[in-house]
Amino acid sequence: MKRLIMLGVVAASLSGCLDKDDSGNRLIKAVESVVAIEVANNSPDAAVKSWWHIKDMSRPMYTEFCKHNQKVASPYFSKLSQLAASEFIDEGECGSTPPLTFDRQITKVEVQSDTRAVVLARIKNTTPPDPGAVLDADAKKTKEAGEPFQYVLERKDVNSGWKITKVSSMPSYAKDWRDAYPKSEPSNNRFVYGSFQ
Incomplete structure (x- = not known):
């Protein structure tokens, strides 16, 4: 529950600090979709199924976080690319492979x-x-x-x-x-x- 509240706070704060470009909007929407998930913990099996559901539904959010972090870190990767071949620079794949x-x-x-x-x-x-x-x-x-x-x-x-x-x-x-x-x-x-x- 604390994590969902935190995600809600993150979504609210992101809406004010992210660029109003498409990537920022995708990140906000991804976080909001996780915040909207109903948590069921009234029985042991319902809690486990809810856990699985949240794990699965949060993947787009982490992909968008990764893309946002890559954008923020682009000066770092740009500097490294001036000094080394691309195989030495790991920017992360950010959802380029199927989930x-x-x-x-x-x-x-x-x-x-x-x-x-x-x-x-x-x-x-x-x-x-x-x-x-x-x-x-x-x-x-x-x-x-x-x-x-x-x-x-x-x-x-x-x-x-x-x-x-x-x-x-x-x-x-x-x-x-x-x-x-x-x-x-x-x-x-x-x-x-x-x-x-």
Whole structure:
């Protein structure tokens, strides 16, 4: 909910600070479309489906943010292009490739108590392979099988809405659930990172 409120504030502020060109209008419309999404969290499965819907519907907004950021950063990329070949300058693709698509099916909803539930799902990537990509028999089998996902949801009490508190997946190479959103560890900054050099 806080994120949606923040997006609303961003949309309002963007309408005043963006150029009134087509790209600025597309960004404002993309943010407004996300703000307009209804959130359902009255049951564990409704909360997970709503989560998926928002994730899918927000892609155009992130594409427009990327394009806007590229426009703002154009002096930086212009300077770099005077010094290096284009393969060393990564401006980002900003939606130049088709969006990822997924088939998501809830397979089980287990309400463990008044305040905790687990939703199991199987998710398949239905995006066609990129041109030139090879999809051998093993990769095809893995793609068609998809991956099991587990969503842990909690709520404060029976009058509160459900919230996802943990998302885990079990990739084909794993034998146990893996955190889909691992917390980042503080960096010891020992790597030089070639792309910064």
